[in-house]
Amino acid sequence: MRYKLGIIGAGKIGEAILAGSLAKGLLAPSDVILSVRTEQHRQNLEEKYHAATVLHNREVAKQSEIILISVKPRTIFEVLQEIADIIPDESVVVSTAAGVTLESMQTRLARKIALIRAMPNLGVSVCEGMTALAPARFTEEDKVEKVKQLFESVGRAIVLDEQYMDAVTGLSGSGPAYVYLIIEALADGGVKMGLPREVSIELAAQTVLGAAKTVLVTGEHPAKLKDQVTTPAGSTIDGLMELEDGGLRVTLIKAVVKATERAHQLLHK
Ligand SMILES: NC(=O)c1ccc[n+]([C@@H]2O[C@H](COP(=O)([O-])OP(=O)(O)OC[C@H]3O[C@@H](n4cnc5c(N)ncnc54)[C@H](OP(=O)(O)O)[C@@H]3O)[C@@H](O)[C@H]2O)c1
Structure with missing residues (x-):
């Protein structure tokens, strides 16, 4: 089974993107797999969205075209190291972690994998978000477009060079x-x-x-x-x-x- 979207860390931002993409019909529950840390949260998400939910990040990484990582910045390096060797070559990894650079993520992945740094805002929870996407240099156009469509299901999205991400954080x-x-x-x-x-x-x-x-x-x-x-x-x-x-x-x-x-x-x- 190959999922179109895997979400590692379906908290406020991850869940909002899941809810928006399902509500807009961009994805069906069978297209999505999620992981969180606690069993209670996993059960709640499964009951609410009827999507595959697990407590194992490697399971998500192994099977997803888009791997959206939406854990806290302090946890992201640990998660990247956990999944680095199992990410399929053709997948794209997207991180919403505030202030975590593409270079630092690439170092943890230690592989050339399509990678995008995203800066959304709380508007995604009511499908009026503003998200800036900064792709790593070697990330293919079609992958950037797919990820942009995903964030457009919860508001607006633009693609920018990474040098602007601090200003994006300070503004939107x-x-x-x-x-x-x-x-x-x-x-x-x-x-x-x-x-x-x-x-x-x-x-x-x-x-x-x-x-x-x-x-x-x-x-x-x-x-x-x-x-x-x-x-x-x-x-x-x-x-x-x-x-x-x-x-x-x-x-x-x-x-x-x-x-x-x-x-x-x-x-x-
Ligand atoms: N909130 C915002 O307005 C906003 C805006 C822009 C960017 N961001 C960024 O987006 C990221 C997520 O923010 P958030 O507000 O959505 O945080 P959040 O609500 O705390 O969600 C984090 C989620 O990660 C899960 N998690 C924690 N450790 C994990 C692990 N090792 N493996 C898998 N899942 C794990 C947690 O699961 P449990 O619930 O089971 O513990 C929780 O559901 C952050 O990096 C933040 O910087 C947030």
């Missing part, structure tokens, strides 16, 4: 946290002006969602869209002036810079 990897803070603060503003808390959160979150969607759907520069909703002498320009006065723009730029620098310091080699 950490980004959901920044936006949660913005939504919370907008909702606080609504509460301050008398709106009930739940109403405020719904208004703020849907506004962020709608604004993000107009950027992606129209392809317009955000500044142009901002101009379109800013009536001369209206209320929006007063709100914008407050944001500029508070330094929102520069604060967000600095947040991405700091998180990128930190991601670089945390590299696992």
Whole structure:
């Protein structure tokens, strides 16, 4: 039996990719094999998804075309060493481990195997993820395309050179946290002006969602869209002036810079 997808470490990210690819019809449960560490978790996944589930990573590696490893960064080298000799030559290994470089993974594999470093974000859990994929130089185009399709079943995916992965981590990897803070603060503003808390959160979150969607759907520069909703002498320009006065723009730029620098310091080699 040859599985199209094997997931080693079906935790938050691994399970989200499994759920998304099944829901979108990209894969059927019989196309997938999973491994986790604990028996209770294995049983839960088997009951929920009816896919093959095991506690043995080598079993997954031996039989899968795409081997998605989604364990914690501190565990990935151990897993790579465990499966290195059994990975089929024609398979592609994909790692979602934050800050783990292609070179360090290649060293542990000690073989020339197609390899991709992926940086998804929490949006994958609601099929609105943003994933950057950095393939190792010798990874064939068709394998990169297959892996891209897999991540597109849980949102958007782009292929980038590995040199950009720290910046990706600082922007879209950490980004959901920044936006949660913005939504919370907008909702606080609504509460301050008398709106009930739940109403405020719904208004703020849907506004962020709608604004993000107009950027992606129209392809317009955000500044142009901002101009379109800013009536001369209206209320929006007063709100914008407050944001500029508070330094929102520069604060967000600095947040991405700091998180990128930190991601670089945390590299696992
Ligand atoms: N969460 C995010 O927003 C995010 C974003 C970008 C990248 N990442 C990266 O994605 C990876 C996974 O993150 P996560 O948040 O999904 O972690 P998680 O929820 O903790 O999932 C990790 C999974 O790995 C399993 N596991 C642990 N040791 C294992 C082993 N030796 N063999 C097989 N499975 C093993 C665990 O199984 P048990 O449950 O049975 O212990 C667990 O299901 C991390 O490297 C992280 O850096 C995460």
